Amino acid sequence: MISSLCNRIFEEAILDYHVNDNIDQPINNTYPLQTLEHLLYLKCWIDTAQWHMEDVVRNPDIDPVEGLQWKRRIDKSNQERTDVVEYIDSYFLEEFKDSTPLPDARVNTESPAWVVDRLSILALKIFHMQEETQRTGASDEHVQATTLKLNILLSQRTDLSQSLDELVTDIKSGHKYMKVYKQMKMYNDPTLNPVLYNAK
Template sequence: MFSNSAFKIFEESIDKYHVLDDVSQSFSNPYDKDSIEHLLYRKNWIDTVQWHYEDIIRDPEIEPSAALVLKRKIDASNQDRTDLVEFIDSYFLKKYQSVEIKEDATINTESPAWAIDRLSILALKIYHMQEEANRTDATPSHIEKCSAKLRVLLEQKKDLSTAIDQLLVDIEAGKKYMKVYKQMKMYNDEELNPILRGQK
């Protein structure tokens, strides 16, 4: 199923990142640039780097100037993340463009790519909660709490994966249809953000 393949790619990306565990490390994509795998790997790498940006910026000792630089990186990362989601939805729109939509077809509350975005973040939560559950320097209470949270995350993975796969099956069968709205984020646009517009 698609969700299983996607999750394996997310795990591959996360494992690769943690070899160096450095937000400044170079990025290389092992998949063909025209493939959905390429998009999924890139998407999760962005999520993984941003996960660690978010850890770093919460350091109470961080210098304000360094925090500002990091905030700009997080903003850019969020834009990249949104762009990748839209690229992934474009893949599905093209894949299912010839499907005959049934008269009683319904629309889903989110597009396939935004559900896949949630799965990518969930892969990161599972990886890091597993790390916490495996810590040898933590208290038994910490290990127990993290193990319980990990079980919930794994159940969520099962449910979300099932929902994604069912959505794709329904789209392919014409029971659901895709209607993708661009995010139209205003705060990065020099014409739409009054602060940026005033600086022109």
């Protein structure tokens, strides 16, 4: 099932990242280019690095100039993340190009790749919440609270994984069809962001 592949590769990417736990470390994506596995690993690596950028920028004592630099870096990372989601959707579009929608086929609220995106973020939440349940010096109350949250996240992953598998099965069988809307982000586009085009 597609969700099993996603969850396995996401866990691999997160563990690989945390060997050195350095935002600037180079990615070591050993999966062949043009494969879904390569895209999944890349997607989760970007998410993991960005997770830690978000931690840094939330330091209340951060220098404002440094904080702005991190904000711009996060924006760049978020654009890369969105690009990879679209590449994953392109993979699925090619995968299901021969599937014929049934007359009563319905479109889903989100494409398969955006469900994959949510699974990747969920994998990060699970990893870091697990860390919190084992944090040295944490109070019993903290451990109990984070254990409860961890169990909820694990349940969410089970449900979301099942939903992804069902969506892919429904698209393949023609009960649902893919309709992908390319990103319409405006803030990075110098022709659409008024601050950017008025600066000229």
